Amino acid sequence: MSSPTTSALPRLAGIALPLFSLRAADDLGSGTILDLIPFVDWCAHWHVRLVQLLPINEAAPAEASPYKAISAFAIDPSYVSVLQIPEIATSAATLQWLASSKVQERARHLQTTRRRERKRSYGIKVRLLEFAFAELERNPDATRATAFAAFCRQQATWLEEYALFRALSERQSFRDWEIWPAELRDYESARRSDAAVQLQHRVRFAKYVQWVAHEQWQQAHAHARRAGVLLKGDMAFVCAANSADVWAHPELFDVRSSAGTPPDAFSASGQLWELPVYNWEALRRSNYEWWRRRARQAGELYDVFRVDHVVGLYRTYAIPVREGGPAGFVPSDEATQRSQGHELMRALQSEAGAAVVVAEDLGTVPDWVRHSLHELGIPGYKVFRWEQRDGNFIDPRTYPEASIATTGTHDTDTLAEWWGALSDHERAAVYRLLQTEPSSEHSPEPRAPSPQPHFPQRAIIQRLLESPASMVILPLQDVLGWTDRINVPATIGAHNWSYRLPVTTERFDHDPEIAAAMQSLREMIDATGRAS
Numbered sequence: 293m294s295s296p297t298t299s300a301l302p303r304l305a306g307i308a309l310p311l312f313s314l315r316a317a318d319d320l321g322s323g324t325i326l327d328l329i330p331f332v333d334w335c336a337h338w339h340v341r342l343v344q345l346l347p348i349n350e351a352a353p354a355e356a357s358p359y360k361a362i363s364a365f366a367i368d369p370s371y372v373s374v375l376q377i378p379e380i381a382t383s384a385a386t387l388q389w390l391a392s393s394k395v396q397e398r399a400r401h402l403q404t405t406r407r408r409e410r411k412r413s414y415g416i417k418v419r420l421l422e423f424a425f426a427e428l429e430r431n432p433d434a435t436r437a438t439a440f441a442a443f444c445r446q447q448a449t450w451l452e453e454y455a456l457f458r459a460l461s462e463r464q465s466f467r468d469w470e471i472w473p474a475e476l477r478d479y480e481s482a483r484r485s486d487a488a489v490q491l492q493h494r495v496r497f498a499k500y501v502q503w504v505a506h507e508q509w510q511q512a513h514a515h516a517r518r519a520g521v522l523l524k525g526d527m528a529f530v531c532a533a534n535s536a537d538v539w540a541h542p543e544l545f546d547v548r549s550s551a552g553t554p555p556d557a558f559s560a561s562g563q564l565w566e567l568p569v570y571n572w573e574a575l576r577r578s579n580y581e582w583w584r585r586r587a588r589q590a591g592e593l594y595d596v597f598r599v600d601h602v603v604g605l606y607r608t609y610a611i612p613v614r615e616g617g618p619a620g621f622v623p624s625d626e627a628t629q630r631s632q633g634h635e636l637m638r639a640l641q642s643e644a645g646a647a648v649v650v651a652e653d654l655g656t657v658p659d660w661v662r663h664s665l666h667e668l669g670i671p672g673y674k675v676f677r678w679e680q681r682d683g684n685f686i687d688p689r690t691y692p693e694a695s696i697a698t699t700g701t702h703d704t705d706t707l708a709e710w711w712g713a714l715s716d717h718e719r720a721a722v723y724r725l726l727q728t729e730p731s732s733e734h735s736p737e738p739r740a741p742s743p744q745p746h747f748p749q750r751a752i753i754q755r756l757l758e759s760p761a762s763m764v765i766l767p768l769q770d771v772l773g774w775t776d777r778i779n780v781p782a783t784i785g786a787h788n789w790s791y792r793l794p795v796t797t798e799r800f801d802h803d804p805e806i807a808a809a810m811q812s813l814r815e816m817i818d819a820t821g822r823a824s
Contacts (some may be wrong), residue, residue, distance in 0.1 A: 298704065299760035300672065301302075301648060301694065304340025305813075305822045306337060306524065310358070310702070310769045310778060311371055312408050315793045318375050320420075321402030321413030323792075324391075325508040326373035328523075329515050331795045336519045338810045339823040343516070344765050346526040346702060346778075349531070350458075352466050356410045356789040357779075359600070360532045360567070362461065362805060364586055365450040367505035369421060370414045373402065377504055379424035380705060381520040386423040407790040425500045431788035443503040449585065450536075451499055456483060457536035459494035463487065468534045470547075479540040507594060517595075520824075523764070524650075525594035529601035533568045537582070543574050544582055547609040554619070556656040561784070562611075562619075563686075566595065569610040572623060580636055584643045596763075602651035605660050606633025608808075621759040626660075634664045641668065650696060654678070669693050671763070677710055678758060685725045690757035697761035699752065699770040702778040707779075711747050726751045749773055750812060764822065768793075772809050 314323025314331055328343070331512045335343055349361035350368040358368075380386050389395060395416070402413055428436065444451060457469070460482060464472050476482045488495070516523050530551060531537050545568040555565040575582065590597040599605070606622040607629040623629050641649050651665050655671035665672055671694045679686040691697055699707045711719070726748055753771070756764050769776050779788045800809045817823050 300362075302341070302522070303822055304341040304520070304522070304764075305339070305757060305817045306344055306763060306765040307392050307771065308698070308702070308765050309791075309793075310346045310791070311348055312410075312789070313778075315795055315796045317403070317691065317796055317798075318372065319403070320399055320416055321405065322370045322408050322417075323408070324374055324700055325367075325505065325512050327797070328512040332512075332516045332519050332521045334797050336521050337614055338814045339817045340813070341520060341822070341824075342522045342524055342765065344598075345526060347526045347528045347600075349528065351532075352461075352534070353414045354411045354466075355532075356408075358526075358789065359528045361451070361528060361531055361533045362457070363454045364531045364535070364537050364582075365447075365589055366454050366458070366502055366536070367509065368414075369501050369505070370410070370417050372417060372419050372421065372505050374424070374425055376508070377424045378433070379420075379427040380420065381801070382426040382431070383423050383594040385426070385625070386420065389419075389423065405764070405792070406790055406792060407786060410818065411534045421501050422497065424504070425497050428500065438499065438664075440503050443506065443584050444499050446507075447502070451502060452603055453479060453540040454490060454502070454536040455498035456491075457539050458498040458566070459491040460487060461534075462494060463491065466534075469539045470534075477620035478541075491583070496586075500811040512786065513593070522595035522728050523593075524598065525590055525597040526598045527590055527600055527710055529604050530567050530570065532809050533566075538568055541582065542573055544578075545569065546571050548611070548612060548614045550613045551604065551608055552611050552619075553609050553655065562609075564611055564613075566613075569608050569622060572608070576632065576635075580639050583636060584639055587640040587643035587649075588645070591643065591647040594647055596648040596650060597644070599637070599649060599651050602633075602637070602653050602665070603635050603655070605662070606630065606661050630660060630664065634668070635662065636664070637670060640772060641670070654701070666694070669694060673698065673701075674759075674761060675700060675704070676752060682780075683721065687725060688730045688755050688761070691759045691761045693760045695761045695764045696765055697756045697759050698767075700767055702767070703781050705777060706767065706775050707749065707752065708747060708773050708775050711749075722748065722752070726755060747773070753813070753819075755814050755817050757822060771813055772806060 312322045312330070314327040316324065319327060332343060347358040347361065348367050348371055350363050350366040351358065351360065351361050375378065398412070398416060402409065402416065416675065428440070459475055460472065461469070469477060475485050476487060483490060499653045513523055533547045547568045549569045550564050551557065551567045551569050552565045555562040555585060607623060609619065609623045611619040621629070623632060652669045653662055653673065662672060674688070674691045674695050674697045676685070676688065676697070676699055688697055700710070704710070753766065776791050777787070778791050795803065
C-alpha cells in the first residue's frame with residue numbers, strides 16, 4: 293500500500309496502542325521500535341491496515357508522559373531495540389555486564405512487570421547504548437561510521453542543538469535550564485563554553501542514540517509498508533519548557549505563561565498543562581519554520597500524523613504563572629486566530645510530503661475551526677460517545693468521509709468502562725441507535741471485572757466501521773473488551789502512561805479470547821469494505 297494523499301484518503305480500519313505498551317521477550321520493560329514489526333504483521337493478518345501511536349519524542353528520564361518532551365525532534369532512547377544494535381553483539385564489555393546477576397535480576401523484573409517502569413527501563417537501555425557507542429568508537433565499522441556521519445550532517449538543523457542540550461542536561465541532573473550556570477542558559481554562549489568542549493563525547497553519544505533510533509525506525513516503517521500497514525504518529529501540541537527547543541529558541545516561546553484550557557464541559561476548573569505558550573507573532577515572522585521542520589520530519593516518519601490540540605494552533609489559552617494577570621486566548625481577536633490557524637495548517641500540509649495530516653479537534657472547539665479544517669481537507673475526529681444531539685447518539689452512518697471515527701482516545705476510559713458507567717436511560721439511547729435489544733448482543737464479555745451484562749461491543753464497532761469515515765481507529769482495549777486505561781487526565785501516578793500488554797505479540801493468538809475477538813473484527817472489516 294503506498295502512502296495516501298490528503299485528496300485520496302484510504303478507507304481502512306486501524307488499531308491504536310502506545311509504542312511503550314507493546315511487549316516482547318527482550319524489550320527490557322518498554323515496547324520498542326523493532327517490536328512494531330511483529331505487531332504490524334499481526335495487524336495485517338487480521339486486515340487491520342493502520343497502527344496509531346502516541347508521540348515517540350524523548351522525555352526526561354523520570355517523565356512518563358509522551359506529551360512533555362525535551363525535544364520536538366528526538367526519539368526517546370527507551371524505544372530503541374537495544375539488543376538488536378550491531379555494536380552490542382560485538383561488545384565483550386556489554387556481554388559481561390549483561391551476565392552479572394544484578395543486571396539479570398533487574399532485566400527479569402522489567403520484562404515481567406505489568407506496568408512500564410519508565411525511569412528504570414530508560415536507565416538500563418541508556419547504559420546498553422553507551423556500551424554500543426563505545427564499541428563503535430573503539431572498532432568503527434566503515435559502513436556504519438559513514439552512515440552515522442551522514443545522519444549527523446543531514447539532521448544538523450535540530451541535532452546539534454538537541455545533542456548539546458541533552459549532554460548539558462545530563463551534567464545538570466536534568467534540572468531546568470533556566471537555573472543552569474549563566475553561560476549555559478543561552479545556546480550560542482553554551483556552544484562556545486568550556487562545558488561544551490568537556491562534553492564532546494556525550495554530545496556525540498546523544499547523536500549516536502538518535503542515529504540508531506532513526507535507523508531502526510526506517511527498518512520498521514519499510515516493513516510496515518511492505519505489509520500494507522500505515523503508521524500513524526502524533527505531533528504533540530508543544531514540548532516541555534525544559535526542552536532543547538525552548539532553550540535554543542526562547543524567542544519562539546513564552547515561558548511566563550502555561551498553555552491550558554478554560555473551564556468547560558470537560559473540566560469545571562479548566563486545565564493547566566504546565567507547558568509553554570508559543571510566541572505566535574515571532575513564529576509568523578519566521579513563516580512558521582520551526583513548525584515546518586516538525587511537519588517535514590513527521591512526513592518522513594509516518595504515513596499519517598495527527599496534529600494534537602489543533603484549536604491551540606488557531607488560539608492558545610494562556611494562563612500567566614509567573615507575573616499574574618488574567619488568562620486569555622493568544623491571539624486575542626478572532627480574525628487573527630482564523631488567519632493564523634488556517635495559514636499554519638496549510639503550511640504543515642505543504643511540508644508533510646505524501647503523509648496525510650489529520651487534526652485532533654476534540655473538546656470545546658469553535659465551529660469556524662472545523663470549517664477551516666474542512667476547507668483544507670483535513671479530517672477531524674468523531675468519538676462515538678461524544679457525538680450526541682438532544683440526548684440521542686448521532687448515527688455514525690452520517691459521519692463525513694473526511695473524518696476519523698473511534699470509540700475513545702488515550703485520555704478516555706475504555707469502551708467497557710464507559711458502558712458500565714452509563715445510566716439505564718443512556719444505554720437505552722445506544723440500543724435505539726443500534727436497533728438492537730440488550731439480549732441480542734453476543735459479543736465476548738469484557739475481561740474481569742465485567743461491568744454489566746449485554747455489552748453491545750460488537751454492534752458499536754460494526755456501526756463505526758459502517759460509517760463513511762475514511763478511517764476507523766479503535767484502541768486495542770476496546771476491540772478486546774478490556775478495561776486497562778492509558779491515562780487519566782488531571783491525575784498523577786504510576787497508573788498513567790505505563791500500560792503494557794499482558795503477553796507478547798507472538799503469543800496473542802494463543803489466547804482464544806483474543807483470537808475470537810480479532811476474528812470478529814476481521815469479519816466486520818471485510819464486510820464494510822475496509823480490508824484493502
